[in-house]
Amino acid sequence: MLNSDPLWPRAGDWPAPTGEEWADVALIGMPTSRTSLSPTQAHTTPNAVRAALRRYARVSELRIVDAGDVREPDLHEPAAIDAVAALRAELVVALGGDNAATVPTALGRWGGAVETAGLITLDAHYDLRDGITNGSPVRRLLEAGLEGCRVVQIGIEPFANSLAYAERARDAGITVITRDELRSRSMEDVMSQALEIAGAGGGPIHVDLDVDVCDRSVTPACPASVPGGISAIELRTAARVAASHPAVTSIDLVEVDAAADSADDRTVRLVALCVLEAISGVALR
Numbered sequence: 001m002l003n004s005d006p007l008w009p010r011a012g013d014w015p016a017p018t019g020e021e022w023a024d025v026a027l028i029g030m031p032t033s034r035t036s037l038s039p040t041q042a043h044t045t046p047n048a049v050r051a052a053l054r055r056y057a058r059v060s061e062l063r064i065v066d067a068g069d070v071r072e073p074d075l076h077e078p079a080a081i082d083a084v085a086a087l088r089a090e091l092v093v094a095l096g097g098d099n100a101a102t103v104p105t106a107l108g109r110w111g112g113a114v115e116t117a118g119l120i121t122l123d124a125h126y127d128l129r130d131g132i133t134n135g136s137p138v139r140r141l142l143e144a145g146l147e148g149c150r151v152v153q154i155g156i157e158p159f160a161n162s163l164a165y166a167e168r169a170r171d172a173g174i175t176v177i178t179r180d181e182l183r184s185r186s187m188e189d190v191m192s193q194a195l196e197i198a199g200a201g202g203g204p205i206h207v208d209l210d211v212d213v214c215d216r217s218v219t220p221a222c223p224a225s226v227p228g229g230i231s232a233i234e235l236r237t238a239a240r241v242a243a244s245h246p247a248v249t250s251i252d253l254v255e256v257d258a259a260a261d262s263a264d265d266r267t268v269r270l271v272a273l274c275v276l277e278a279i280s281g282v283a284l285r
Helices: 042-053 075-086 099-117 138-141 161-174 187-198 234-244 266-283
Strands: 023-030 066-069 087-098 118-122 149-158 173-176 205-210 249-255
Touching: 023 042, 023 075, 023 099, 023 118, 023 266, 042 066, 042 266, 066 118, 075 099, 087 099, 087 266, 099 138, 099 205, 099 234, 099 249, 118 138, 118 187, 118 234, 138 149, 149 187, 161 173, 187 234, 234 249, 234 266, 249 266
Parallel strands: 023 066, 023 087, 087 249, 118 149, 118 205, 149 173, 205 249
Antiparallel strands: none
């Protein structure tokens, strides 16, 4: 039970969207998990994140709304796309779910602007697999019309990918920034480069924050995280920098299985803090 303190207003418990009213930030749960390559209960994560948000302070006076969860987005992807498209907000933050959540979130925000849109992923993996799984969202967005020259993938772990997918990324014209490169650069610098590349078409940018880009010690609820990933504060920094950019219209937080988290809920709490960092970023626009 959390202490009640009138001098410390809590985050979370934001109202649902109403009518045509505009919001600064809209949350939506995208509980994808049915097509995951690893057994997962990632569909439990959106509500776990909402609960974790109550542990932290309200960070701004921006208008924040929470549209609730999309029902069965794996089975009804067109409806999930429409649910995102209907949100009237400066920034949409989608709470996954596995990485399959990226497709409906990005397409819902891009609308007819796919050919000018940009994509930034912070992820250990290329997500260029065949089929429709949590390992294929980048390939599917490319097939939907996204130009590879406006895709930037940050934090790729070479040992967690095959040469075939590295070649796919290269052939598509994707800019890849590996974990080795991140050792000598700040996240602010990397995100600045990524935003410039992704925004070159003048269209909307979607940012996929796949939490398994982080070191496994800080993200035990990510089935595919590996030792040697980025730190929690680097992921939080990426969320804030991305959200501060006016061309970024959506962010997703994915690949967390709340049911597999450690006893201290460290992964879910990190996701909640990334939501708050994104809100703080929008306040800087």
